[in-house]
Structures are given as structure tokens and as C-alpha cells.
Amino acid sequence: MSEDDDNKLIAQRREKLTALREKGQAYPNDFRPADIARDLLDEHENRAKEYFESTEIPVSIAGRMLGKRVMGKASFAHVQDGSGKIQIFLQQGAVGDESYDEFKHLDVGDIIGVKGKLFQTNKGELTIKASSFRLLTKSLRPLPEKFHGLTDTEQRYRQRYVDLIINNEAREVFKTRVAIVKYIREFFNSRSYLEVETPMMQVIPGGATARPFVTHHNALDMDLFLRIAPELYLKRLVVGGFDRVFEINRNFRNEGLSTRHNPEFTMLEFYQAYADYNDFMNLTEELLREIAENVIGSTSIKSADGETTYDFSKPFARMTMAESIAQFNADIYADDLNNLEALRSIAERKGAKVQDNWGVGKLQTEVFEATVEHRLLDPTFITAYPAEVSPLARRNDKDPHVTDRFEFFVGGREIANGFSELNDSEDQAARFREQVAHLDAGDDEAMHYDADYVRALEFGLPPTAGEGIGIDRLVMMFTGAPSIRDVILFPHMRPEA
């Protein structure tokens, strides 16, 4: 945007600011509110009107003035602070002629401090009857209209500060996000997990299959990659003896933008020694049900379009990938899922991607993603992912072609991915070599060979379960947000103009 986009409205307010400067300090910082709106409302909202006539409750508050209503010699407005908003009432006789005249010339959006006492209006609203007020910060830019608010999605994302000032729902979504993250942190802390931080800049981008961002370290004159996952570092910590660790932090993936993809997003990953993927399905179920009950306040979660609800109260469904394909595709025979030729024609028929060098496991996964994933509405665990698409997961004892892995779905979207960790260093080395072959064949999402990680495994990773949960998608699900941009404060946008 240009530096000079002033219009007449802004020019008028600049004139008011100039007048303020001439009178003294235009940006004072010596007002200290003793109260916040939410506490005043919680404590006094339900009192009888008469209570305030016999009991004087002196209060002071500071915040942004919204909804100014001047009616001759008396005025109402609301003051919004970080906790909420409360109404103020000014009478010319109470604040004085000069001060009242100043109030009449305040603009909606100005930040003020108010002192007074509580009372209840005839309409029953708890209100501060002002004895005095002060302009603390002049607002130069007009806010969006009070009734419709700011609806333009582009401006809501680019100027999130305006969105937060004016749209209560936006504020609530982000407060819910904070509450969910806080709940998760306490959930793991109370189970003796250590919260750790691992590198954002990695020499070898590992732990997931995705294209990384590249950056450059000048002093070392070498390229570094922004991490696509913390997984391999967290498991190194389990090798080091931290039996239970978790990290909530940013990942970066160099992919397209969509309603479900932001180039940087927040991931929860957690690892526990002497546990397996079944233990983690149980733990996940416990965590999500508790978030629904304690943060959202309901185990039936509304979909983004409001037309469906997802039930978190009953046990989450669990089935293998092969079972789920059979369940949603009456025309696919179970035996064909293990026959490369048959599977290839099924995949083509179902509109899934097919490449010549793909094996049974990859093709099964493509068919699953094309025909099953979007239909998994109520909370569902899908297990037994093919080893071919799970290079870091432990093979199943009975069927080495699949792994002890699950993904978790709600509303047709993947929320979590967990598995018993592959702690056989020789198998891991072989799987890395397989990935490198894909990499050499031109698959720029395939994994690199991480020799230090294999070395760590050679020291001995105890039997361990691990899992990642995408926090942004989790918050979308719990808040019914249609786009990931609604749950990220400052989502990535192309530059303006």
C-alpha cells in the first residue's frame, strides 16, 4: 500500500490531533485503569438496579470507544478493552461543559480512559456513569460500519487489527485457539511429558514428505532448510533418555495455498517410550474428547457449513485402510487391493493418481484418499497404513507390508498422524535408501538419507509411539472455521498492489 492514502476523514482527524498537540502531550501514558470490563460485568451485571443507588462502586477503565450516541446533554458509548466491553454514560452536568464538548468531538475508535461509578440503565444494562474521561490515543482512521462490521475477507486477513477491533467472532476464534493450545500443554505436562524446542533450521529437512523452504547461512556459506517437521529431532531426544517429549511449534512447507494450507503452520508432536500406536489412539481420543468437553463445552461439534455435527461423545471408530476402502466401495474386492495390476485399474477407474513406479501400498493409499477420506465425518481412526508410504513407522508384526500407524479424521479431514516408531536402525537405513531412490527419480518430496538419525537409532531408540496433530486444522474443526486463514492471526497473503 502507499504511504499517502489519506482521505478527507483522516485529514479531519489529523486536524484534531494537531489541536491536541498544541494543548500539550497528545499521547499521554499515565492513565492506569483499575478495572476491566469482563470483571465488572461478571461481578455486578446481575445486581438489582436499586443496589447501585445505595452502594457507590467507583471504577476506572480504559479502552477503545465504540458506538458513540450523543443525545444533547447526555451521551452513551461503549468502551472495549482486552476482556470485553462495557457501556459508559456521560452527562454534561457531571463532567463539566468543556469536557463534555470535548467528548462530543471524539471519534469512534479513539482510545479513552474513564473514571466513574457503576449504575444500571432503565434498559437494565450495567453502565459506568462517568465523572471524568481522558483521550489517551487519537485514532486517525475510521473504523468499518458498526452494523455489518468488516466482511471483506481480504481486508480482514490483511488488516487483522481491524478485524479484531470490530468482529467479535474473530476475537472469539483466536481466544478459543489459545485455550485449546493451553489445554493441550497442560494435558501433556500433567502426564510428565517435557516440552522441548528443536531446530527450525535444519541441514537435512526430515520427518515428513514435503518440499522445504531453503535459506542460506552466510558465515558457514551453506544452505539450510526450514523444517517440515520436528520428528527426527524429537526421537533423538527419546534416544537421549527423555522418555516423554512434546513440542508445539511452527513447520514450513513450500506448497500451494488453500483453505487448508498455509506455508507456515503449527504442529503438535509428542513421543512416549514404551508405548505403541494403540496407546496413542486411546490418548488422542481422551485428549480430543476433553478439549470438546472442557474448552468448547460440548461433545457435538458443528461443521463449518453448520449442517452437520460430529459426535465426540461415543468411542471413535477404528478400521484399517483396507477395511475402509471395502466399506465405501462396494465394487472393490478385498483381494484386488493386493494385486498390483487389478489395483492399478481400480485406481484409474476411481480417478486416483497412478504412476508406473508406484507399488501396491502407494496405490492403495491413493484409492483411499480418492474414495474414503472425505467421507470420514464422525471421529475415525484409520490404521494399517502401507509401509511404502510410511518410511518412519514400525512394521506390523503379522503383516510386514503395513505399519503400526493410524491417521485420525473428522469431517473428512486429516487431523492427526501417529505410529509406533521404527526403531530398527537397519530397516530405517533401508527405508531411507528407498526414499533417496525416489528423490533421485525426481520426486522432490521424498526424504533424504539422514545418517546422524540412523546413528542415533543405532545407539538404541526404545520402543516408542509418536504422533503429530495439526493445530490449525484442529482449531478449524473445533471452531467451525471454513478456512485456515480464519484461525491464523496473520495468514500468508500476496503483497498488496
Next chain:
RNA sequence: GGGAGCGUAGCUCAAUUGGCAGAGCAACCGGCUUUUAACCGGUAGGUUGCGGGAUCGUUGCCCGCUGCUCCCA
């Protein structure tokens, strides 16, 4: 990367077949001492996203660019 739609006053939106670009809110002036989308009267506010083209004439038609939204890969 491909397709469709959108971009008009600070905000929310109009503008008939291509014929003077308008309303509500916000702002400014005036009135009003319990309003809450306050109310009443008046005033002012525009490079119609950017650039080109066709036309006597464009917000509207054509081309290019740009940002956003949705769908697809």
C-alpha cells in the same frame, strides 16, 4: 498450474440495453439528559483495482495485468 466469480465513497451495498455514479452507516454543522443499528434536519464525500483498446459516449463491451474468493491439480 487450470477453471469460474468478484474488485464502485472510510465501511456495507445499489446503478435498467452502453446515456448526469446513488443509498444507509461513519464524518461535518444544528437539535435532543437513560440510548444501544438511538432519533430528526442540513452539508460534504468518487482516478468505479491498474493499464491499453473499441465507441459520439463506458462502472458496464474487448485485451493484458493485479489482488481476493471458490472449485480442480
